[in-house]
Amino acid sequence: xxxxxxxxxxxxxxxxxxxxxxxxxxxxLNSIGFNVSKIISISDKKEEIIDCIDxxxxxxxxxxxxxxxxxTNDDVTKHTLxxxxxxxxxxxxxxxxxxxxxxxxxxxxxxxQMNREQALLPSKAxxxxxxxxxxxxxxxxxxxxxxxxxxxVPYEMKSxxxxxxxxxLKVKFNRPYIYNKTLLTYGLGESAIADRIADWENKLPKNLxxxxxxxxxxxxxxxxxxxxxxxxxxxxVEKQLDDLKKLINDIYVGEENxxxxxxxxxxILTNNFKTLSIAESCTGGLISSIMTSIPGASKFFxxxxxxxxxxxxxxxxxxxxxxIKKEGVVSSKIAELMAxxxxxxxxxxxxxxxxxxxxxxxxxxxxxxxxxxxxxxxxKGVFVEFYKMGNHRERVIKKTTNKALEMLFKHLKSxxxxxxx
Amino acid sequence: xxxxxxxxxxxxxxxxxxxxxxxxxxxxLNSIGFNVSKIISISDKKEEIIDCIDxxxxxxxxxxxxxxxxxTNDDVTKHTLxxxxxxxxxxxxxxxxxxxxxxxxxxxxxxxQMNREQALLPSKAxxxxxxxxxxxxxxxxxxxxxxxxxxxVPYEMKSxxxxxxxxxLKVKFNRPYIYNKTLLTYGLGESAIADRIADWENKLPKNLxxxxxxxxxxxxxxxxxxxxxxxxxxxxVEKQLDDLKKLINDIYVGEENxxxxxxxxxxILTNNFKTLSIAESCTGGLISSIMTSIPGASKFFxxxxxxxxxxxxxxxxxxxxxxIKKEGVVSSKIAELMAxxxxxxxxxxxxxxxxxxxxxxxxxxxxxxxxxxxxxxxxKGVFVEFYKMGNHRERVIKKTTNKALEMLFKHLKSxxxxxxx
Numbered sequence: 001x002x003x004x005x006x007x008x009x010x011x012x013x014x015x016x017x018x019x020x021x022x023x024x025x026x027x028x029l030n031s032i033g034f035n036v037s038k039i040i041s042i043s044d045k046k047e048e049i050i051d052c053i054d055x056x057x058x059x060x061x062x063x064x065x066x067x068x069x070x071x072t073n074d075d076v077t078k079h080t081l082x083x084x085x086x087x088x089x090x091x092x093x094x095x096x097x098x099x100x101x102x103x104x105x106x107x108x109x110x111x112x113q114m115n116r117e118q119a120l121l122p123s124k125a126x127x128x129x130x131x132x133x134x135x136x137x138x139x140x141x142x143x144x145x146x147x148x149x150x151x152x153v154p155y156e157m158k159s160x161x162x163x164x165x166x167x168x169l170k171v172k173f174n175r176p177y178i179y180n181k182t183l184l185t186y187g188l189g190e191s192a193i194a195d196r197i198a199d200w201e202n203k204l205p206k207n208l209x210x211x212x213x214x215x216x217x218x219x220x221x222x223x224x225x226x227x228x229x230x231x232x233x234x235x236x237v238e239k240q241l242d243d244l245k246k247l248i249n250d251i252y253v254g255e256e257n258x259x260x261x262x263x264x265x266x267x268i269l270t271n272n273f274k275t276l277s278i279a280e281s282c283t284g285g286l287i288s289s290i291m292t293s294i295p296g297a298s299k300f301f302x303x304x305x306x307x308x309x310x311x312x313x314x315x316x317x318x319x320x321x322x323x324i325k326k327e328g329v330v331s332s333k334i335a336e337l338m339a340x341x342x343x344x345x346x347x348x349x350x351x352x353x354x355x356x357x358x359x360x361x362x363x364x365x366x367x368x369x370x371x372x373x374x375x376x377x378x379x380k381g382v383f384v385e386f387y388k389m390g391n392h393r394e395r396v397i398k399k400t401t402n403k404a405l406e407m408l409f410k411h412l413k414s415x416x417x418x419x420x421x
Numbered sequence: 422x423x424x425x426x427x428x429x430x431x432x433x434x435x436x437x438x439x440x441x442x443x444x445x446x447x448x449x450l451n452s453i454g455f456n457v458s459k460i461i462s463i464s465d466k467k468e469e470i471i472d473c474i475d476x477x478x479x480x481x482x483x484x485x486x487x488x489x490x491x492x493t494n495d496d497v498t499k500h501t502l503x504x505x506x507x508x509x510x511x512x513x514x515x516x517x518x519x520x521x522x523x524x525x526x527x528x529x530x531x532x533x534q535m536n537r538e539q540a541l542l543p544s545k546a547x548x549x550x551x552x553x554x555x556x557x558x559x560x561x562x563x564x565x566x567x568x569x570x571x572x573x574v575p576y577e578m579k580s581x582x583x584x585x586x587x588x589x590l591k592v593k594f595n596r597p598y599i600y601n602k603t604l605l606t607y608g609l610g611e612s613a614i615a616d617r618i619a620d621w622e623n624k625l626p627k628n629l630x631x632x633x634x635x636x637x638x639x640x641x642x643x644x645x646x647x648x649x650x651x652x653x654x655x656x657x658v659e660k661q662l663d664d665l666k667k668l669i670n671d672i673y674v675g676e677e678n679x680x681x682x683x684x685x686x687x688x689i690l691t692n693n694f695k696t697l698s699i700a701e702s703c704t705g706g707l708i709s710s711i712m713t714s715i716p717g718a719s720k721f722f723x724x725x726x727x728x729x730x731x732x733x734x735x736x737x738x739x740x741x742x743x744x745i746k747k748e749g750v751v752s753s754k755i756a757e758l759m760a761x762x763x764x765x766x767x768x769x770x771x772x773x774x775x776x777x778x779x780x781x782x783x784x785x786x787x788x789x790x791x792x793x794x795x796x797x798x799x800x801k802g803v804f805v806e807f808y809k810m811g812n813h814r815e816r817v818i819k820k821t822t823n824k825a826l827e828m829l830f831k832h833l834k835s836x837x838x839x840x841x842x
Contacts, residue, residue, distance in 0.1 A: 012443075012444075012447070012460065013445070013447055013451075013457045013458065013459075013460065014447060014448065014449025014451045014457070015445065015447035015449070015451060015457075015636065016448075016632060017444070018440075018441055018444045019439075019440055019444070019460070020439055020445065022433075022440065022462070023433075023436050023438070023439045023440070024436065025436070026433070026435060026436035027435065027436025027437070029438070030434075030436060036434045036435070036436075037434065037463070037464060037469070037673070038434075038457060038461065038462065038463055039433065039434065039440075039461070039463075040460070040461050041443070041459065041460040041461075042458070042459055043458060043539060048458070055476070114701070180435075182437075187526065189530060190491065190492070190493065190531065191491075191492045191493065191533060191535050191536055192530040192533075194494075194535070195533055195535065196492045196708070197727075203495075210495070211429070211431055211432065211495055212491070212493060212495070213437065213438075214491075214574075222432075222437070224435075225516050234532040249583055265683065278706075278727070280706075280709075283710070283713075284709055284710050284712070284713020284714070284718070284722075285699075285706030285708070285709030285710035285713060285725060286700075286706065286710040287706070287709065288701075288705055288710075288727040288729075288818055289704070289705050289706035289707040289709075289710050289818075290707075291705070292704075292705020292706060292707070292727070292729065292818070293705070293814075293815065293818065295780075295781045295814055296426075297705070297729065298729060301705075301729050301730075302693030302729060302730050302732065303726065303727040303728050303729035303733040303737075304706060304726070304727040304729075304731060305724065305726055305727070306699070306706065306724040306725040306726070306727070307724050308709075308713065308718065308719060308720075308722050308723060308724035308725075308820055309719065309723050309724055311723065311767075311768070312723055312767060313725040315766070315767075316724075316726075316737070316766070316767075319668045333547070341589060345736070345737070346732075346733060346736075346737075355706045361715075365737070370526075370527065387529070387531065388526060388527050388528075388529070389527065390526075390527045390553070391526075391527075391552075391553075391555055392576070394576075395553075395576070395717055397710075397713070397714065412508040
């Protein structure tokens, strides 16, 4: 079953709003076994809408349209669909009463005729009441295609989809079963992973689809399949993933639904009553702010120091100016001392420290652009890693943050005698 | 001049990622006078890409394509375009060297043939070097249409657009002159602003377009106009904005191109050789990380303390446990002391401090969910403000961060005898 999504609205085409409706609809439709082959944004013009539906009905079984259902003159979707399907508008008295009720309860301005006329609806379409708004959903069933029109306001559209449209789609369409799972990895680039798992990937049965989704040193690997038999489809994906996991054991974080690295770290620390502190130079507070963003962070996160100047590294983190001068502020030794000292000062079990040169200019630092040291201190001691993070300031900061979290995660997972998990 | 945008990638069609590339490109193209009439997302399939270009070239002068340029087998855009335009791939040695350099400088794994082959590029296309990545931009010029292919990674695509494609589009296409300017405001909601400026807005000439762009307590106001005469279009927009500025003087930050509040703060501090430090409780490092994200931050930003636990507020920020117990950790007094003490300890001219309850649970804090205190210390003394930030953790943290930066900005602007600008 192939679906197309059409999002109507000038605000999308001028780049004023991000088309999150397209994302929500494609996710919803995929989850019930539709194959969304096209998402199209067009403007509020009658000819464009008709042309777009005409083309899409040739390639799809289902078209979902959002937007253009407001009461004002610039909203043309309802009239366009009504004439396109050679239908006429008739009063829907249940909807009329609903609109009048909404105005009474929630709107401070009095209702006007323009609002009431939103209850003038096409006679052939199945009408769906929008509990949050005055624009109804409409479902036109033709022999070759089903066309559903929904309001463009995201929470109104979502509510109609979840409560009415999805259940009805499940009844009407005989869909294949679909199953997909995404694995999180870290520390290895897309092409290096591809190289490593080439044999596995080449041997994948043709009906399985595999994709790499890279972002800042973390690559998500997604495998999906569809078929008539739920058990077979699921088993096939899981069996292949078991084989894949063996090949990527050292870079594997977990399944996407279990949360990203910071959630795994938070879970391990909280479950074991261990604490964390963070001393940040080049990452400037980003690691702390990510750990803080996790609900319940106060259970394991003691806090941190943003030691952006050498002065603070010396006064707060107790690293002597002599040592900074001797080693250079971007050095393995300084990262190590930052981690050890923040751990001691904040009385935490674990700590993270970063020092590096994020650019854009080298400034007065002796280090090279993008050169970064990350240290992890633990009850076992301290270790430091060196990275080259590129020449883009924002990315140096974000990649260093990701690397630091990965190092801590890997350490927490690897050291068996912490008695974790 | 009509443009179509085609975003290639299964991850968009299954709803895994939001298509922000479409938004960025439509905004960029509109800003230089293109009319974007369609944004289309399709999958990584050769036939689909060809079909989509074939249809779009009938209705448009320019097609920009993103995605599908990676080195792996699921990326087919380069090969598809090369065969569609009856071209062949040839080695581009400058790009080959660039790819090898990127690997040498920034990648820890060795380069493999798959990466080098990204320098195999269509002979007829103009090639654009991607300084942040290995996938080049390509521009095919045909009689009836120009087709530009860019990488799907957002920051790589953005950099290519801003530095190369937009300038070249301006040269090649004869577009109507378009002028728009966006003003940044803070501290007042969208409808309150609309109410205040209703008279001004109603009197706007019909050819000018005005839009509100709200986000977390900051509203951007954009006015735009198009026409054949550069001077007239620009003058009309600027004249209207001068009138608007008089109405919003108390909530006005500056023009969008001059940067957001943090950039204004950075500029004022740097120009006056003043420094800043930050003590964060509920914002957990986010304010520090925003200030650090500004290039040249080391000139004015001394650093900060993330005092997530009472223990740290006492040991590092020197606030007695007795005081915390007496006042409550989320209180005006504690915010004040945090600001005064971090300023003293970090020897800075100004400081920011936050303490609040971001939720989701009240925990052992006596304060109410979403209640927040923000303090600013300066050479003049210290002042504190209290806010209710709602019950959504992420939004409490972000709104508090915005408020804190606004308070400091307002203070820096208002106090004339700092001799600042």
